[in-house]
Amino acid sequence: MNTNSGRKSVYDSLVIYYFSGTGNALRAAEWLAEKAVEYGMRATLHSIERFEKVTPPEISGNTLIAFCFPTHGFNAAPLMLKYVAKFPRGKSDVLILNTRGGLKFKKIYFPGISGLAQLLPMLFLLLKGYKIKGSLPYDMPSNWVSMHPGLTDSAVKDIADRRKKEIFRFAERLFEKGRAFSYKFFVYMPLDIAVAPITIGYYFCGRYMFAKSFYASADCNDCRLCIERCPTNSLMLVNNRPFWKYTCESCMRCIGICPSKSIQTAHSFIVPMMYLYSLIPVIASVINLLGLENDGGILQDIFIRVVNWVAVFVFLVIGYRIFSFVLKIKFINRFFEFTSLTRFWRRYLAPGIKAGSFKRQ
Ligand SMILES: Cc1cc2nc3c(=O)[nH]c(=O)nc-3n(C[C@H](O)[C@H](O)[C@H](O)COP(=O)(O)O)c2cc1C
Structure with a gap:
């Protein structure tokens, strides 16, 4: 158990593996690490860009392993899927965080769609012996500028500000209770499964x-x-x-x-x-x-x-x-x-x- 400024975490350390095309998953990983440090945890970030071999997690005490990556075509980004498929077996707790393409028109915020981006990595990791203790489908500003114009600066700022607060609240729950599943994981599940043929x-x-x-x-x-x-x-x-x-x-x-x-x-x-x-x-x-x-x-x-x-x-x-x-x-x-x-x-x-x-x- 770890504690800092009166806050107690059930974890001693956080190891984050991330892949990010345009920075959303990188920001999410950094915010998560920032919160972990506030809780007195040791936080390490590993980029998996151009990976040649998997970096095994350094387990010290009770370690939480997080995977942060963008959603691509209603699925986890293929680079992350490959990484997870090659990840060594283990018993640690795991968090899956997929950034999705959120939008904002006028005052209304629209979420993205995960498809199998949560479920597939979860399945791979469960089969490798890990315990899934956290799930966060995370609606950052959509970066798919081949399909639609990039969002305005003010829409990007509004979405990012909201998400920063959301990830801090989520991390507090996860670090203090050792378990946190965003409601979005359950609410969207029927839709996520329905789009599997497109995935x-x-x-x-x-x-x-x-x-x-x-x-x-x-x-x-x-x-x-x-x-x-x-x-x-x-x-x-x-x-x-x-x-x-x-x-x-x-x-x-x-x-x-x-x-x-x-x-x-x-x-x-x-x-x-x-x-x-x-x-x-x-x-x-x-x-x-x-x-x-x-x-x-x-x-x-x-x-x-x-x-x-x-x-x-x-x-x-x-x-x-x-x-x-x-x-x-x-x-x-x-x-x-x-x-x-x-x-x-x-x-x-x-x-x-x-x-x-x-x-x-
Ligand atoms: C090729 C491509 C496919 C995408 N597919 C989805 C999708 O299926 N669902 C979704 O919510 N967002 C989708 N997006 C949006 C990104 O997942 C989203 O903007 C993400 O936050 C980008 O993260 P990054 O900046 O870390 O790369 C897609 C983006 C691209 C470029």
Whole structure:
């Protein structure tokens, strides 16, 4: 039992593993650590960016282990899922904190949706012997600026201020009682489970498409900050321009930190590409080629879907190569830039976060 300024914690130490694209999960981890120190606990933060091997937790006395990460496609960010899957077995108490995309319009706050972002890491860790003692789906400002304009400064500040108070109250409960589950975990559970098919679709297909929606406009001055700071090491130089690999998680860091704001989401590339794919009669051709009768059976249905997704993927690979190549031509580059919504939208980094705030493992 630990105590400081009259407050008693059932834990002696807190070990936090975090991954953060644009700083929300990093802020949450820092606030949690700040509260732990107030309780006289020893707090350590481990970034899992570009991890090569798992750093085993240093257990001293009664230790709480926290995992903080963003929600991506109704799931835990894949980098964190991989980390948790490789995490050593243990018996400690665990907290799962997933930051979600919260929004604010006028005076109304809208929550994000976790999907399986809480449930999957919980399952992995339970199977490894850990005890789940805390769950916090945490609605920080949404950073998904490929999908919507970044929030205004005042909306970001209002949401962040609210969340800071929420995490402090939550941490007090968790440290004092050794157990705290946010009501959001239970209230949203039916919805979180209902969106599982989208989670699966995003994990196996959707994320690769989003990874291929980024490009650098003619304003790119080759500073290479995006390449240096990518948490998954997913950018490389091709013809002196950043090129996004399939390991990209679309975490939005590159677009948020780019000093010349030259990184864009190519809406005018990805939307027509999707439309074109839908026109290509891949399914009919495959059925013809294999001499299959369309009998409506479930196995055939699954087979057809798989073929379709593989075809979409192949088109995407070829399409993105061609796209990257033609971007070298200045007027084509400018065309895509001025038809990319991100050219006109605000970008996002969590309050107080800069490119240099992110640490590697
Ligand atoms: C590719 C992508 C997918 C996202 N999917 C979800 C989602 O399914 N549910 C949600 O609530 N927020 C979603 N978001 C919003 C982020 O989870 C949210 O803004 C989070 O707080 C970002 O944390 P970070 O700054 O630590 O990366 C998504 C964001 C991105 C970039």
